[in-house]
Amino acid sequence: MNDVTVIKIGGNIIDDPVSLQKFLHSFSKEKGARVLIHGGGKKASELSRTMGVEPRMIEGRRITDAATLEIVTMVYAGLINKNIVAQLQSLQVNALGLTGADLNLIKARKRENAQVDYGFVGDFVTEDVNTGQLSRLLENGITPVFCALTHDMHGSLLNTNADSLAAGIAIALSEKFNVHLHLCFEKPGVLRDAENDKSVILQLDKNEYLSLKSAGKIFEGMIPKLDNAFKAFDKDVDVTIRHALNNSTGTKLIRHE
Numbered sequence: 648m649n650d651v652t653v654i655k656i657g658g659n660i661i662d663d664p665v666s667l668q669k670f671l672h673s674f675s676k677e678k679g680a681r682v683l684i685h686g687g688g689k690k691a692s693e694l695s696r697t698m699g700v701e702p703r704m705i706e707g708r709r710i711t712d713a714a715t716l717e718i719v720t721m722v723y724a725g726l727i728n729k730n731i732v733a734q735l736q737s738l739q740v741n742a743l744g745l746t747g748a749d750l751n752l753i754k755a756r757k758r759e760n761a762q763v764d765y766g767f768v769g770d771f772v773t774e775d776v777n778t779g780q781l782s783r784l785l786e787n788g789i790t791p792v793f794c795a796l797t798h799d800m801h802g803s804l805l806n807t808n809a810d811s812l813a814a815g816i817a818i819a820l821s822e823k824f825n826v827h828l829h830l831c832f833e834k835p836g837v838l839r840d841a842e843n844d845k846s847v848i849l850q851l852d853k854n855e856y857l858s859l860k861s862a863g864k865i866f867e868g869m870i871p872k873l874d875n876a877f878k879a880f881d882k883d884v885d886v887t888i889r890h891a892l893n894n895s896t897g898t899k900l901i902r903h904e
């Protein structure tokens with residue numbers, strides 16, 4: 648079985664042009680087939696405010712009304728995605744910028760939640776990923792670059808959290824490939840003390856995650872990130888959570904001994 652590396656980068660790296668360029672340079676040197684998924688929530692919130700639409704987040708998920716969907720489409724599928732693709736092309740990576748609507752690669756369903764109306768936010772399952780098309784792109788030496796948008800097959804784009812998208816793509820590809828998922832951000836990994844960059848947990852199992860979470864040591868965006876990470880790990884994806892600019896260390900998910 649061939650290897651595929653699925654890498655996700657978050658908003659803090661995307662927002663810093665020097666870090667982004669360094670990350671893309673090291674991404675261009677990775678061997679073998681790769682898929683890049685990018686977020687951009689920070690930039691979307693900034694633009695939203697300048698357009699007079701106050702961003703609303705619940706448990707790390709953006710409430711996406713019609714105006715917000717327009718903004719995230721401009722920011723994720725346009726500004727960020729096309730700039731990343733252009734930079735990768737300059738590094739001789741044959742990148743193709745995508746939403747889930749392109750080639751019907753990822754269809755999703757609008758999230759139904761009795762308590763909260765998330766608006767145009769989509770969730771998907773493994774069968775919703777067009778693994779055949781995605782594999783063909785990889786087999787043709789193309790590097791897919793996904794932004795955090797899926798579609799509902801009725802003509803609407805849906806906003807999908809980038810960590811969920813990365814884990815979902817990794818799980819779908821794991822049926823055909825040996826998949827390595829790297830969730831990259833601006834810290835060196837999952838930290839025992841979020842204020843201390845030297846406290847990286849090199850190996851994390853589910854029990855330790857749950858106890859650090861109940862002790863309040865893991866919080867905010869790290870909770871949905873790790874929930875997604877363990878979902879992929881449970882499907883035999885090799886998962887690392889690491890700094891975007893350091894691919895030699897980070898937190899590896901492991902099974903409980």
Ligand SMILES: Nc1ncnc2c1ncn2[C@@H]1O[C@H](COP(=O)(O)OP(=O)(O)O)[C@@H](O)[C@H]1O
Nearest residue numbers: 657658659832836837838841864865866868869
């Ligand atoms: N134990 C922890 N270790 C590292 N980061 C943590 C931890 N607990 C909470 N965090 C927070 O989670 C954030 C990462 O989640 P998020 O902002 O959603 O990432 P992304 O940049 O990928 O969007 C970190 O910037 C940090 O503030």
Ligand SMILES: CC(=O)N[C@@H](CCC(=O)OP(=O)(O)O)C(=O)O
Nearest residue numbers: 658686687688708709795808809
């Ligand atoms: C539904 C939902 O919350 N979608 C996310 C998608 C972008 C994202 O995940 O960006 P980061 O990885 O940079 O946080 C949002 O709009 O913020």
